[in-house]
Amino acid sequence: DTAVSQTPKYLVTQMGNDKSIKCEQNLGHDTMYWYKQDSKKFLKIMFSYNNKELIINETVPNRFSPKSPDKAHLNLHINSLELGDSAVYFCASSQRGTSGSRGGANVLTFGAGSRLTVL
């Protein structure tokens, strides 16, 4: 049973379209993330949610909107897709540690990735 699952795995679309990527985790984690991996394989954090609350929102265009209906799901919606949005998007989850705790927290479990190609 997949721990962090993303759908779709591949997405090919035209510029200007709107698309969504879904992510679900069954690990019981309370924190979820979206990372973008560009063509040079550089991984950059985009968003992070903790118990449905947005806690990290890096410098990402407003066209990107994350939504977390519950702590097991974090979806990414992208409006008006551009060529530069082509990348692999990774969802991840972790269990946020309590204050002062260094055990278990921040061990991110990643999904298999969703490759977005904008034509």
Add this chain to the structure above:
Amino acid sequence: AQSVTQPDIHITVSEGASLELRCNYSYGATPYLFWYVQSPGQGLQLLLKYFSGDTLVQGIKGFEAEFKRSQSSFNLRKPSVHWSDAAEYFCAVGAKAGTALIFGKGTTLSVSS
């Protein structure tokens, strides 16, 4: 702000030879440190992590890493590389519980026969 540097973009090692991948981090306090591996077309798999305590940590697949505070380094090692180890390796740093990991730009490992 935290940062991670992986000085080697691409390394080629002969099968059976030893391996060391370098990682340097920048962070004021003791960080959480990680190594992840990404096989072609796959997600990232955790190899090992350092939180505190023994500075030499053992991971999966025969990998180990050593945290050296004086050098701000967390280098990954393996005594004998297998062809299946060919992949992209990422070092990452986290500041505290609940913060996202900052990744280095990765090192591509090729294994020659």
